[in-house]
Amino acid sequence: MRFLITAIAALGLLHGPATMVQAQETLGDFYLFERTDPDSGEDRTSITTLADESYVSGAGGLTFRCSGEGFELVLTATYLGRKTSTPVGYAFGDEEPAAATWALRSTGMAAIAPEDVREAFTSRAVDESSVAIQVSDFQMRVHTYTFHLNGLDSALARLSCR
Secondary structure: OOOHHHHHHHHHHHHHHOOOOOEEEEEOOEEEEEEEEOOOOOOOOEEEEEEEOOOOOOOOOEEEEEEEEEEEEEOOOOOOOOOOOOEEEEEEEOOEEEEEEEOOOOOOEEEEOOHHHHHHHHHHHHOOEEEEEEEEEOOEEEEEEEHHHHHHHHHHHOOOOO
């Protein structure tokens, strides 16, 4: 139950404070949240998995979602700051982390992968069982989250924007 509450809190950061969402289904390690934008009618469906590490309520979520921008990969984390971007690295297994700069949401609690990173990450993640993601906050402290990825391929198939 703690994980579901954390997921809902994490999605609140992604969808805004006025939106209440509930997981409709569990797909492997992922929770499916079906949602439509009330103003535009656009699909806002998302799938989220939670990190093994959850230092702060709402932190440690990895979300693939449909948005007004199309398909997004979003990492919710502890407070990262008010900059426009932050360094993020990820590694599957024992490999060296792939690093890139991800855009920050205005809340400072979520980072969005650039399109090329999102595509490379997603194509690799469907064949992996877990990933470690490191993100730096405004004080350049590194936060590491481990996400399990079982069921990602079938969960992604549920996103109409994919």
